Amino acid sequence: MQPSPAEIARTIAAGHLPAVAHIACHPGPVPVRHVTDVQGRPLLLVPTESTLSTALRPQPGNDDTALVLDIRDVPPMSSSPALGRVWVSGWAARLHGDEARSAALDYADTDACGDLLDVGGSQALYRMDVAEVRYERDEHLIEIDPDDYAEASPDPLRAVEFDLIADLADHHVTEMSDYVRRQLGPAARPDDEPRVVRLDRYGFLVRMNGRSARLAFPRPVTDRHDLAHLLHPILCRRCAAA
Structure with a gap:
């Protein structure tokens, strides 16, 4: 028995590892703090006065912004093999009011950081709707069905x-x-x-x-x-x- 590709993807994307965002109409990747909720949707914690916040601002006529979240596994020991790399593609929209407060609680389940207290002020939360998930390991790329990804659960021992x-x-x-x-x-x-x-x-x-x-x-x-x-x-x- 071993984890399925969907479970590995959920584990890597869960929020314990650093990530960068490739954002539509923005040059170069941008570091981003994130976790995923119970459905595997990334929640992005973003300073409201930052390059990332500007990059995530929707184009005129849109409510959300297309992006790809890029997360690489970091092995726990120098002798440990890496699990690989995951790309989660979709659209991110800023949350407000009750949605933002509910998402802050979801975020705290994985990372109870102090900046969550400033959501709505100096910090903002964005939620991604997942459209595509790709998992790469040892130069082998696997396309993961978004529904399989959503139904899988991250490994409880990874943290x-x-x-x-x-x-x-x-x-x-x-x-x-x-x-x-x-x-x-x-x-x-x-x-x-x-x-x-x-x-x-x-x-x-x-x-x-x-x-x-x-x-x-x-x-x-x-x-x-x-x-x-x-x-x-x-x-x-x-x-x-x-």
Whole structure:
């Protein structure tokens, strides 16, 4: 089991990674702060007096502005492979009144930053209606159906992936190494030193002397606490011995 392209796209676009916007009629990409709501629609937090705000101003006769949000995955560790890159295309419109207040709450679910208190003043929120989603990894481009993208959910471990991998590396190397060897069976080599390099709801990727292996969890995990419950028998030496 592993994430689908739609799930990976939702994970990369969720708001934990930096993004740039390519905006119609504006030269060059512009850095932008964003998250996505439960439907995968990007919410852009924009200073009202900024180059980005000017670029997002609709052309006469329009209510919204066409743009492409470009987000690259940033691996949690130097040894971790990148998940790839996502382009989300669509139209962004500024939100006002109740819509802006509701969107601010949605934004805070992912990033409860202080600037949300100034929405309607020095800050503005824009919402994108998604028209196209493209996902690229290892020079392979996949077109993702916008409905599949909207129905997928971002990985619940992505925001804490670095902490989880660092904890395994600092405190559970022996237990994880023994577990990986048991899972690989005859495919394990005597000189293997397995190290977890990526983690998601479906399992983890380990590196061993130039080789990689993906090990699946018995079931998808729902959050960090669920993962701890699932890994407890592996990481507890007394439990493993029993």
